[in-house]
Amino acid sequence: MSTPPSTGSLACVGIGITLGSHISPLARSYIEQADVVFAGVADGVVELWLQRMHPDVRSLQPLYAHGKERGQTYREMVDVMLAEVRAGKRVCGVFYGHPGVFAQAPHKAIEQARLEGFPARMEPGISSEDCLYADVGIDPGTRGCQHYEATQFMMYRRNIDPSAWLILWQIGLAGDLTTRRFATGSAYREVLLDVLARDYPLDHEVIVYRAAALPIESPRIERMPLSQLPQADLTMSDTLAIPPARRMEIDQEVRARLAQLDESLPTV
Amino acid sequence: MSHIVELLEKLGSDATLRHGSAEELAQAVAKAQIDAAVGAAIIARSTTTLHTLLRQEPLFHVQMAPLGEESENYDFIPKEGAVPGRELK
Structure with a gap:
């Protein structure tokens, strides 16, 4: 053609x-x-x-x-x-x-x-996100899923929801405000650990994930307690997946309103 | 070199080979007529050795810098009709 x-x-x-x-x-x-x-x-x-x-x-x-x-x-x-x-x-x-x-x-x-x-x-x-869902077996629809670039996540106070998944991308460069490095180290991840500890217990299990770039590779799926994050061997290709740490909070008021609607409207 | 890349593409796109047994992988390597050392690296699933033999390496590939409020793209949210570019033919 x-x-x-x-x-x-x-x-x-x-x-x-x-x-x-x-x-x-x-x-x-x-x-x-x-x-x-x-x-x-x-x-x-x-x-x-x-x-x-x-x-x-x-x-x-x-x-x-x-x-x-x-x-x-x-x-x-x-x-x-x-x-x-x-x-x-x-x-x-x-x-x-x-x-x-x-x-x-x-x-x-x-x-x-x-x-x-x-x-x-x-x-x-x-994307790597798509591979993550398939390899780790996460369905973002079950509990919700939040995604942040790791350094930006550290730079701002975000209102995260610990009852949903939290995925931090570019974790190997976490905390690099200069944007001139190819990696950061454990001291930077100690700061990240303190940020995450606001919402997660230190023994909460987290997952370091890396998708396979070549077809002879297997994905990296390494589980560890959150407390071990600073010592983890991380590269620019790694992602941190944090499972939900709390149950979802029921909104009784909204449920009552929806139930009222169901009662007042004809059944389809 | 082209036979090696062709084999890797096949390993990535063939449902039997992508997650196949070591035996199936070895058979595919044998058919590919590639250098024995490269074939051994593929059968061993050693990315490090393969990179060395092919004189390649993982590339720096981070495509985003963390955006702060001072970034020119910080407030960028695409709006319908805001960028009237033509479609590709």
Whole structure:
């Protein structure tokens, strides 16, 4: 099938977490039909895989650097993708997982491309969150589920609900206010522990989770008491899942109002 | 190299192989005609060895900095019609 002529466009697609397992037919089609592909993925082997799909895959990895503010890195990601869009190319930004979940550059690039009048869209991918639900066996509908970026969670007083799941992402960088590090350590997680101890007992069991990036891997599902969090061996790929610690509180007033409605309205 | 990546893609996309037995994995490796050391790393499910042999590594991939109230994106909530971009053809 012939590909239409380029006029400048942007598609940011997710290729999921596990090589070979999660890519959608549509994401693959965007990659194959692009003039240039930019790759923001989690493993060098995944970049090799992308290079089998397209002859011009440009890694976004060199834009990261120790000591460099990540916001600057993300602005540069937007800039390199937009430069090719403005040059009339069909650009595909390929991101691990879902390109719109805990990902600044894809959202910003699409917003900017549209402001400049270029067609731009995002195609979802299977995210680490999706893998978490499947691998750990969590249904967010049963008790509710709250998600926070770990450092932001520490920076602000949030009204969390300990009767629902609490998921903290980027736990390996928890507490890094500089955004210039690739990891933080136990001293930072001691602070996080104090924050969590406002709502959870120290012996509450928590789960460190990491989805499989390569198909020869198994997910990391490591259970430990909350008190061990500072000593845990954590990477940028790890997530902290905290199960509910309390029963849900019954709202008698609302239940009474609903029961009154049931009584007053005809049965369907 | 292409045979190795092709095999990994197959391991990721084949329902029998993705969570298959060591025997099934070994059979798939044998069919793939890849370097013996790489094949052994795959059969052993050793990501570290595989990375070493392929001269690859996990990449830094965090795509979000924690947003504070001073961030330009802090208050960004998309509104319908706010960004009138054309759809991709």
